[in-house]
Amino acid sequence: MAPRMNGVGIMPEDTRICVVMVGLPARGKSYIAQKAQRYLKWLSIPAKTFNVGNYRRNDAPHPSADFFDTNNPEGERKRRAAAEAAVSDMLKWFKEEGGVVGILDATNSTKERRKWVLDKVGREGIEVLFVESKCDDEELIMANIRDVKTSSPDYVGQDPEKAAQDFRERIRHYEKVYKSINEDGDEDDLTYLKIMNVGRKVFINRIQDYLQSRIVYFLMNLHIRPRSVWLSRHGESVLNLEGRIGGDSELSHRGEEYARKLPELVRESVGDDRPLTVWTSTLKRTIATARYLPKHYNQLQWKALDELDAGVCDGMTYQEIADRYPEDFQARDEDKYNYRYRGGESYRDVVIRLEPIIMELERSEDILIISHQAVIRCIYAYFMQKSQEESPWVPVPLHTLIKLTPRAYGTEVQTYKANIKAVSTWRGKGSTAKHEDPAPDGGI
Numbered sequence: 001m002a003p004r005m006n007g008v009g010i011m012p013e014d015t016r017i018c019v020v021m022v023g024l025p026a027r028g029k030s031y032i033a034q035k036a037q038r039y040l041k042w043l044s045i046p047a048k049t050f051n052v053g054n055y056r057r058n059d060a061p062h063p064s065a066d067f068f069d070t071n072n073p074e075g076e077r078k079r080r081a082a083a084e085a086a087v088s089d090m091l092k093w094f095k096e097e098g099g100v101v102g103i104l105d106a107t108n109s110t111k112e113r114r115k116w117v118l119d120k121v122g123r124e125g126i127e128v129l130f131v132e133s134k135c136d137d138e139e140l141i142m143a144n145i146r147d148v149k150t151s152s153p154d155y156v157g158q159d160p161e162k163a164a165q166d167f168r169e170r171i172r173h174y175e176k177v178y179k180s181i182n183e184d185g186d187e188d189d190l191t192y193l194k195i196m197n198v199g200r201k202v203f204i205n206r207i208q209d210y211l212q213s214r215i216v217y218f219l220m221n222l223h224i225r226p227r228s229v230w231l232s233r234h235g236e237s238v239l240n241l242e243g244r245i246g247g248d249s250e251l252s253h254r255g256e257e258y259a260r261k262l263p264e265l266v267r268e269s270v271g272d273d274r275p276l277t278v279w280t281s282t283l284k285r286t287i288a289t290a291r292y293l294p295k296h297y298n299q300l301q302w303k304a305l306d307e308l309d310a311g312v313c314d315g316m317t318y319q320e321i322a323d324r325y326p327e328d329f330q331a332r333d334e335d336k337y338n339y340r341y342r343g344g345e346s347y348r349d350v351v352i353r354l355e356p357i358i359m360e361l362e363r364s365e366d367i368l369i370i371s372h373q374a375v376i377r378c379i380y381a382y383f384m385q386k387s388q389e390e391s392p393w394v395p396v397p398l399h400t401l402i403k404l405t406p407r408a409y410g411t412e413v414q415t416y417k418a419n420i421k422a423v424s425t426w427r428g429k430g431s432t433a434k435h436e437d438p439a440p441d442g443g444i
């Protein structure tokens with residue numbers, strides 16, 4: 001048989017993992033699953049979540065709490081059927097669509113259920129990584145219950161108070177049969193990560209390989225303390241003015257004006273009393289843009305935040321590139337994400353070198369990143385789940401501060417304009433124009 005290929009390139013080609021979520025309702029399992037999926041997909045690792053609740057809803061769209069009582073045979077049968085359907089779709093996805101990380105999002109709260117998944121999935125040569133979210137922090141649980149009663153399709157159109165009461169009742173049914181992984185000491189063979197109170201404490205057991213440890217490391221770094229990430233390009237540079245890409249030029253007069261205005265924009269958006277850490281690239285234009293920010297902000301320079309390396313095209317205008325390397329110019333328009341400049345980088349390369357930045361961002365609280373057009377597109381794509389086709393074309397205007405606030409399901413975006421004129425460096429497909437106005441839609 002020909003060896004299986006996952007095409008990802010950063011791990012053995014036959015690695016396949018099923019991440020099995022474990023935990024009572026309202027413990028943030030879906031939040032964790034969604035974050036893991038977003039991270040993996042951003043790294044081009046085919047990942048998909050199979051939510052058993054969605055399968056169950058086909059059969060039982062608005063069940064009352066009694067449905068989840070293990071003494072209710074009808075409920076038991078339907079819940080079992082939903083789990084079977086989800087696992088069977090996942091196995092099909094691994095086999096037919098080249099899936100690499102499938103996430104089974106369900107409570108999987110009994111030893112029997114975990115054993116069943118392990119047998120069924122393990123038989124196909126797929127590794128099983130259990131991820132349990134345990135939580136005894138009443139405030140966190142209440143916040144999750146509030147979230148569920150307003151957003152769960154199980155309770156649409158219902159009185160929110162009744163929904164919350166019913167949901168608590170449902171949790172009680174689960175509590176009666178719930179066993180935390182290896183609670184009795186007889187699940188020591190399982191590969192698992194146990195996360196207590198969203199990252200305050202973690203236990204890991206028998207992690208086997210690179211991809212597993214990568215997922216585990218990412219999940220260990222998650223936290224849900226409220227925070228935002230601010231993004232800004234550097235102020236307009238001398239090369240921006242000339243329509244030249246790359247380089248390491250100084251700011252233009254207007255770019256300098258933006259640097260002076262930035263502290264005010266930041267104050268307006270961040271407030272005075274929040275400690276902020278500022279990350280710049282190692283290029284002059286981002287460092288110069290950060291230099292009037294308050295001295296008590298911690299500032300760090302990251303090479304990983306330097307602009308996409310345009311290789312032999314560094315310092316050229318788009319017109320010059322189109323004249324000298326017409327085939328390259330066209331190839332880049334056809335597949336901008338994967339096109340790698342001669343002697344330089346592609347967007348895909350930039351994403352790979354930004355991975356430690358994303359990891360560090362997940363661990364951190366308020367951060368302001370001052371970087372470059374391509375780099376900001378890649379970071380934005382992570383938070384906003386932009387596809388590889390779309391992300392390299394997102395307009396990121398100069399002299400604009402972008403605030404991203406992660407929420408339970410998705411990221412909120414706010415923009416603050418400095419109202420200081422700047423050239424547009426956005427270029428549409430097929431065009432060589434020096435400066436264009438970005439497409440009216442799809443921009444930040």
Ligand SMILES: O=P(O)(O)OC[C@H]1O[C@@](CO)(OP(=O)(O)O)[C@@H](O)[C@@H]1O
Nearest residue numbers: 244245246307308310372373374425
């Ligand atoms: O991928 P495209 O759309 O060419 O955008 C990236 C380009 O953006 C630029 C500006 O044109 O970034 P920067 O603002 O950091 O100077 C170029 O240096 C860089 O090559």
